[in-house]
Amino acid sequence: xxxxxxxxxxxxxxxxxxxxxxxxxxxxxxxxxxxxxxxxxxxxxxxxxxxxxxxxxxxxxxxxxxxxxxxxxxxxxxxxxxxxxxxxxxxxxxxxxxxxxxxxxxxxxxxxxxxxxxxxxxxxxxxxxxxxxxxxxxxxxxxxxxxxxxxxxxxxxxxxxxxxxxxxxxxxxxxxxxxxxxxxxxxxxxxxxxxxxxxxxxxxxxxxxxxxxxxxxxxxxxxxxxxxxxxxxxxxxxxxxxxxxxxxxxxxxxxxxxxxxxxxxxxxxxxxxxxxxxxxxxxxxxxxxxxxxxxxxxxxxxxxxxxxxxxxxxxxxxxxxxxxxxxxxxxxxxxxxxxxxxxxxxxxxxxxxxxxxxxxxxxxxxxxxxxxxxxxxxxxxxxxxxxxxxxxxxxxxxxxxxxxxxxxxxxxxxxxxxxxxxxxxxxxxxxxxxxxxxxxxxxxxxxxxxxxxxxxxxxxxxxxxxxxxxxxxxxxxxxxxxxxxxxxxxxxxxxxxxxxxxxxxxxxxxxxxx
Amino acid sequence: xxxxxxxxxxxxxxxxxxxxxxxxxxxxxxxxxxxxxxxxxxxxxxxxxxxxxxxxxxxxxxxxxxxxxxxxxxxxxxxxxxxxxxxxxxxxxxxxxxxxxxxxxxxxxxxxxxxxxxxxxxxxxxxxxxxxxxxxxxxxxxxxxxxxxxxxxxxxxxxxxxxxxxxxxxxxxxxxxxxxxxxx
Numbered sequence: 001x002x003x004x005x006x007x008x009x010x011x012x013x014x015x016x017x018x019x020x021x022x023x024x025x026x027x028x029x030x031x032x033x034x035x036x037x038x039x040x041x042x043x044x045x046x047x048x049x050x051x052x053x054x055x056x057x058x059x060x061x062x063x064x065x066x067x068x069x070x071x072x073x074x075x076x077x078x079x080x081x082x083x084x085x086x087x088x089x090x091x092x093x094x095x096x097x098x099x100x101x102x103x104x105x106x107x108x109x110x111x112x113x114x115x116x117x118x119x120x121x122x123x124x125x126x127x128x129x130x131x132x133x134x135x136x137x138x139x140x141x142x143x144x145x146x147x148x149x150x151x152x153x154x155x156x157x158x159x160x161x162x163x164x165x166x167x168x169x170x171x172x173x174x175x176x177x178x179x180x181x182x183x184x185x186x187x188x189x190x191x192x193x194x195x196x197x198x199x200x201x202x203x204x205x206x207x208x209x210x211x212x213x214x215x216x217x218x219x220x221x222x223x224x225x226x227x228x229x230x231x232x233x234x235x236x237x238x239x240x241x242x243x244x245x246x247x248x249x250x251x252x253x254x255x256x257x258x259x260x261x262x263x264x265x266x267x268x269x270x271x272x273x274x275x276x277x278x279x280x281x282x283x284x285x286x287x288x289x290x291x292x293x294x295x296x297x298x299x300x301x302x303x304x305x306x307x308x309x310x311x312x313x314x315x316x317x318x319x320x321x322x323x324x325x326x327x328x329x330x331x332x333x334x335x336x337x338x339x340x341x342x343x344x345x346x347x348x349x350x351x352x353x354x355x356x357x358x359x360x361x362x363x364x365x366x367x368x369x370x371x372x373x374x375x376x377x378x379x380x381x382x383x384x385x386x387x388x389x390x391x392x393x394x395x396x397x398x399x400x401x402x403x404x405x406x407x408x409x410x411x412x413x414x415x416x417x418x419x420x421x422x423x424x425x426x427x428x429x430x431x432x433x434x435x436x437x438x439x440x441x442x443x444x445x446x447x448x449x450x451x452x453x454x455x456x457x458x459x460x461x462x463x464x465x466x467x468x469x470x471x472x473x474x475x476x477x478x479x480x481x482x483x484x485x486x487x488x489x490x491x492x493x494x495x496x497x498x499x500x501x502x503x504x505x506x507x508x509x510x511x512x513x514x
Numbered sequence: 515x516x517x518x519x520x521x522x523x524x525x526x527x528x529x530x531x532x533x534x535x536x537x538x539x540x541x542x543x544x545x546x547x548x549x550x551x552x553x554x555x556x557x558x559x560x561x562x563x564x565x566x567x568x569x570x571x572x573x574x575x576x577x578x579x580x581x582x583x584x585x586x587x588x589x590x591x592x593x594x595x596x597x598x599x600x601x602x603x604x605x606x607x608x609x610x611x612x613x614x615x616x617x618x619x620x621x622x623x624x625x626x627x628x629x630x631x632x633x634x635x636x637x638x639x640x641x642x643x644x645x646x647x648x649x650x651x652x653x654x655x656x657x658x659x660x661x662x663x664x665x666x667x668x669x670x671x672x673x674x675x676x677x678x679x680x681x682x683x684x685x686x687x688x689x690x691x692x693x694x695x696x697x698x
Contacts, residue, residue: 102640102641102647112642115642133645134642134645473522473526475524477640
């Protein structure tokens, strides 16, 4: 994951001078009385938002821009669509190098880069307590009603779920990955997940297979787990038949070259098909330990001119590789929700894939040819598609693109997530004794007792913080987005609302001192 | 004419904001925090002296006692001279510039002046301060290399740290003057 910093000059700094009509009187009315307990104050804030059917959402994850990856773009796109629907969204993540403090992205999306210590692989150290003061401050000043945590690899997400429950807020969690049950690291992560999810109001998974996996890992009631698939940006993946070489048939493979992506299968398919079809060539993008297998095959069968290995690809280059091919091949052995085949189909390619994990759920039957994860089955499937391609029976790339572009859109994801928030907000927050009982009954005797102890300490720490730094001393932040958002009033209007146009535009001028 | 208003700082302690209008183009804001409290001085001195007596009891060395007297006196002087700020003043003169001065408890005064040509704007910003997130008022300075960009930021009222409602009050009056300057 290359850390890239994209700064966009187009985004203007939302200086309070021209955007935020400050009015001290509106603030005094929204402030809570001095002696009110946190729970009641947060509930009263919740009611205010519930009356307008809008939520005040805080997305928490260790992973956000400038770090690049699937979770990061998921959070960003989902937040943008929720803002468009009139909700208030803020994002809390840890500081990346000098990027710490408060920043604004496109359409007034506010990001808190909190100075928490990073431990391993961009994930913060978890002590269960040290993040409470800052997260409490964010939740209180933004009058958060729903805390939405992302990714089970993120320690900050787990911490936030725990603290949010201590503070009496509703929580939602999105799981982005499949996990094993056997090795030590998954056993430990699964235990942590059991503890943090045991009183989470609602959980979102990306496919039914992923839901099954999460329910088993975290010992959950399947009724509180929803499935909302990921989405792709159809405008990023458009077909362009002119890039193809029509004198031959090109098969494109874009994946990391690792065991679980089935590269060994690919190594078996290549010589068999190349022997049968002299005009077939392979274009392989991606890097990994299994590259050796492919190089070996290429060497052994003298296929240097027909099998091209492109090495690691940037996400922005993927489309340019995809449009060069006729057929997209995916040989994964396990997959939660395969984004690659949606991207391939969106570029107008014929898709051949293995029938594993959540893949059969992803595309309708006429757009994908599913095979068993064996060399022979995949060869049969590919030959069928090659024959169709030769006969000219395949639909045109443009028509495939038209069919795919409506399947997975971020607006649809946002709509469904909104329903999850409505549902979560309607549920009561467990008081401490019930919560402790639940922890002990759900998470086993030992881990349950340990974490009930941690929950009690967390609660006492919160009381201490409330005494040291009472809630009424914390200034309520002005809403940039949401029902009373100041960002759109006369400022954001001239800016295009297109999400792609100004993605990751960071107001860099807000230099903040810690 | 001067108006006095009561506000609180981010810790909940009362502070006083007084606005002095000299002319439509010239306004002075003074934020005064509470005076050095006698109780706190006494408590601090008592702690140091008790510790010194404990050390004296163990070591039987009178140098400990004399150094305790020295420490309390020096500590008090340093605190009064460099740490404790009584007043912070922001004087905005349209078309001329902004003068910032802070008066320490000892009477020492430190003043700096920023001419109008270097000032881009005065805004309210957010920052993470210790374990909390606060609003503060700051002056944005122009970058000499890039006239459109922001070179650096000068935070105002750094030691008194007023809350948002007080900052909004100062911000609005400052913008009135800056707006008049821009128009003319």
